[in-house]
Amino acid sequence: GAGVSQSPSNKVTEKGKDVELRCDPISGHTALYWYRQSLGQGLEFLIYFQGNSAPDKSGLPSDRFSAERTGGSVSTLTIQRTQQEDSAVYLCASSPSRGNTGELFFGEGSRLTVL
């Protein structure tokens, strides 16, 4: 596609429910990133994919968070048993370059609200 596409753009859920956030990177981009932006906070790194593998999962806040990428393209971030502190905007970015040597292109984000 023309840019990084994320869905849903907004998600309101009840505490304890599971949510899935989807990211469609720019076609041909091998690197994919998930970041989280909480209200008034900076961007927090969550996970990075090179192709389908995730060399670095160190940013995932807890074992309730998981992510996968299939076919070197679409990625899904799953949050199980959501908590109120999970409320944030989840941003996905892709890059044509390996690692973080190149320019990053971000999606519009998925705003998650946990009641």
Next chain:
Amino acid sequence: KQEVTQIPAALSVPEGENLVLNCSFTDSAIYNLQWFRQDPGKGLTSLLLIQSSQREQTSGRLNASLDKSSGRSTLYIAASQPGDSATYLCAVPYNTDKLIFGTGTRLQVFP
């Protein structure tokens, strides 16, 4: 550990002024630095990417400079316009796989 700081945190100026936004980082062993713009409720838009071998990059009214040895970058905005109002973020690579972002400068340009 890499830390990125942006000054000022917020800036409000009249239209037409030339602006300088500052970004500093603690570990000078970087191979690039990227400036982004974020509009309220939106994702990030890449503005400029400066490689470590470069001193500056220009795009339209924007000019970004990089001084690795002093751990600083500046984003210069010429002849500011109300449409420039947004939060500006700088980011540097850390390890091989992530960017570390500053907390941003929130810019408001009023007519």
